[in-house]
Amino acid sequence: MxxxxxRELSKLEKYGVDIAFINTVPGISYWTGAIVFIKRVRPKLVVPMHLRGETVVIDYF
Structure with a gap:
């Protein structure tokens, strides 16, 4: 997986991303994926989604 x-991130790196809506359900696997996405694709704006009331997550992004 x-x-x-x-592989999909490599495709996005070539084109760039202006706005990225990132799944940030609390849990290491989701946050790791979000962090890797941000570091590799470098979107201009990141919008965290699915916070489930955990608004402290916003500070990380």
Whole structure:
């Protein structure tokens, strides 16, 4: 699964992203995916989604 994710990120890196809506359900696997996405794709704006009341997550993004 990780290989597929990284392959798709490589495609996005080529084109760039202005706005990224990131799934940030609390849990290491989701946050790790979001952080990797941000570091590799470098979107201009990140919008965290699915916070489930955990608004402290916003501070990380």
């Amino acid at each position: 990780r290989e597929v994710y990284y």
